[in-house]
Amino acid sequence: MIKKLDHTNLAIATKMRVVFQESYAVEAKLLNAVNFPPLQRPLKNYTKSKTTFFGYHIKDEIVAIIEVSSKEQTTHIDSLVVSPHFFRQGIGRELMDYILQNFSSKVFTVETGLKNIPASKLYTSFHFKEVKQWDTDHGVRKIRFKLSR
Numbered sequence: 001m002i003k004k005l006d007h008t009n010l011a012i013a014t015k016m017r018v019v020f021q022e023s024y025a026v027e028a029k030l031l032n033a034v035n036f037p038p039l040q041r042p043l044k045n046y047t048k049s050k051t052t053f054f055g056y057h058i059k060d061e062i063v064a065i066i067e068v069s070s071k072e073q074t075t076h077i078d079s080l081v082v083s084p085h086f087f088r089q090g091i092g093r094e095l096m097d098y099i100l101q102n103f104s105s106k107v108f109t110v111e112t113g114l115k116n117i118p119a120s121k122l123y124t125s126f127h128f129k130e131v132k133q134w135d136t137d138h139g140v141r142k143i144r145f146k147l148s149r
């Protein structure tokens with residue numbers, strides 16, 4: 001079940017941060033990143049965020065989260081994380097589909113590390129197209145995807 005998360009609630013934000021930390025630890029290894037900024041995101045950043053979070057729940061446990069910033073014409077997917085215990089079960093796909101079905105934006109964008117092949121395959125399966133690659137100051141090559149409709 002997918003539900004909007006009240007990230008301003010400290011208890012919920014704490015549970016969210018656990019999922020982010022678990023997922024980003026795996027991504028950091030995949031990207032060979034030593035200094036990976038998403039792993040340094042403090043709890044306060046979640047509770048004070050202006051983004052919107054949706055959680056995928058299994059038996060009242062948050063097992064995946066998608067974070068979005070939406071304006072009238074554009075929705076940016078800031079984060080999509082799945083607890084490693086639930087990888088390869090189609091949960092990320094369900095969250096992506098949920099956003100694409102429930103936001104009426106003309107343009108959707110998302111970024112990931114270039115070496116994060118599972119994420120890139122997910123985005124391209126929804127017809128996102130690569131629009132940019134660049135190197136970050138923390139040594140990770142990133143890729144940006146865009147979907148126009």
